[in-house]
Amino acid sequence: MTARNLFLLPGDGIGPEAMAEVRKIIAHMNAEMAGGFTTDEGLVGGSAYDAHGAAISDADMVKAMAADAVLFGAVGGPKWDDVPYEVRPEAGLLRLRKDMELFANLRPAICYPALANASSLKAELVEGLDILIVRELTGGVYFGEPKEIIDLGNGQKRGIDTQVYDTYEIERIAGVAFELARTRQNRVCSMEKRNVMKSGVLWNQVVTATHKAKYSDVQLEHMLADAGGMQLVRAPKQFDVIVTDNLFGDMLSDVAAMLTGSLGMLPSASLGAPDAKTGKRKALYEPVHGSAPDIAGKGIANPIAMIASFAMCLRYSFNLVKEADNLEKAIANVLDKGIRTGDIMAEGARKVGTAEMGDAILAEF
């Protein structure tokens, strides 16, 4: 049995605290399970910048590329607000996504039943909510060139970013969305702004053609991205799988995450294409929440998103479906028991810190 190779990048802020709870679960699994996991660890974001002046070192990039899966915490914080653009904390994450070619970002927006009341939406609108946002992650305005600030003289500057999408990029992300839809409610809603963007026109055409050619059994709908944002707020349960570009995906998945009332609990998976020989995909797993510098180091952060990201890792990178199911069930059980970190505290619940929450989940696992 080949060892399962994990590369841990806890990052900044609450990242390391949350990652510590995942380490407990890995240790537990290693004690129980044949083969188990080997782990290595690196620096990313502000902590990498402090150590060696880049948001991720080349050496750590090599390790990330070689790992079966990368577990990523969070990056950024006020300490690094004024570092140069090229080495800002986010640059580490963007380099990982780009160099590992992690084009498919899976962001489930799930409403944990125990938390339906924590949503700012009326409980009946979010109870049972289970959307999967499939966001393109290596293209669009995030990486298109030119991307620069030009000095025009006369005190005028010009900021430029370029949204670029090629047919193959849209085809492959649409494929991921349709495949995943088949394992769910078999419905995909594609979102773009074809009424103002040429990349939106192409997006719409390619998704339509991909659907027709290979996935006509899946129900496909198109929606303008602004209307999509509205519909997410109005009636989120109408959606099953949403497929959209990098920037719209960033905005829409954050709105969707907030709807659930479970922001501190939402995981994500970023996947590459299956290797032609081995079928393996490069993969990175990270919580949807950020580094939350305001509560970092206090031991009060919610580790659930990080732990749920590890559950996605078990499922997608190692096909450990039963273990993934069990870990997700352990999270739901702990919530049902009324054990809560501060961010999801409710009347009558027992308030715990990061480590206690991790322990409680491990006990149910």
Add this chain to the structure above:
Amino acid sequence: MTARNLFLLPGDGIGPEAMAEVRKIIAHMNAEMAGGFTTDEGLVGGSAYDAHGAAISDADMVKAMAADAVLFGAVGGPKWDDVPYEVRPEAGLLRLRKDMELFANLRPAICYPALANASSLKAELVEGLDILIVRELTGGVYFGEPKEIIDLGNGQKRGIDTQVYDTYEIERIAGVAFELARTRQNRVCSMEKRNVMKSGVLWNQVVTATHKAKYSDVQLEHMLADAGGMQLVRAPKQFDVIVTDNLFGDMLSDVAAMLTGSLGMLPSASLGAPDAKTGKRKALYEPVHGSAPDIAGKGIANPIAMIASFAMCLRYSFNLVKEADNLEKAIANVLDKGIRTGDIMAEGARKVGTAEMGDAILAEF
């Protein structure tokens, strides 16, 4: 007394029905008021395409440019889904915005007290909500070049859009936001994605510099646009004025509009720079909602957004502050009385059609 010159562009779908109710109010004001309004009318969107193959004719553009204010209904519908990109219904609206240089789009997101329960958010989160989104409207990815689809051969195409912002564009929209904030709660939140976009870096710098140079009495906050979308859903009342670019403004203002539960009621104003000599601004007023082709022609559409847009017109183009206040109060009174169109129907309310709603508002005016 100079005549007040209005150019009406009802457009498609429910646009003409909603505009008819504004015409009643204009006729009433003309009968009561010295000077009054002169009106002319043109075609825009699909109806313009049907009449002369363009989304707005050059002749109507000349009239729009010459008018004191343009009242715009809505454009688009399935009938024109397959017309060429250059003459699609939206092209008429985009040409009006660009040629009239309407760089400042004001989108109030107000929760009418009588409708707090219609929001998908919990009533206490939206009761009394009063946000003003100031969206840049003539720049960014909507108009930047290159904007094209290139055939790369091999069955591959490339869709390209370009986000461009110059210092002066950011300065002037920031100025509008700060000025308006002074008439409200004196707080501005600027939203961009400086962590991935160079135009966002420039946006952030220019807003900061403009604030420091001329508006340091106003409270300024910066937020990443994705976090902004989240915060709008989590706790919308934290905002007073939000200033953001064309595309983020499109997304965020739609989310904000939906939060209020009052989507069919929200107006918008699009303003140009004051003329150096006369101080007059070119201006266009339009509802935030679209053309709603599914209910067009049935006499059931909600005309309130269109009427409220005319109230903004009275205020911003003609400085008829008392009349604007009265018209807005008339809308609120009618809602308080439980008179509702289908889209905002509530238990115990009286359901009316478009014309009856217009009449009810006129009776209160």
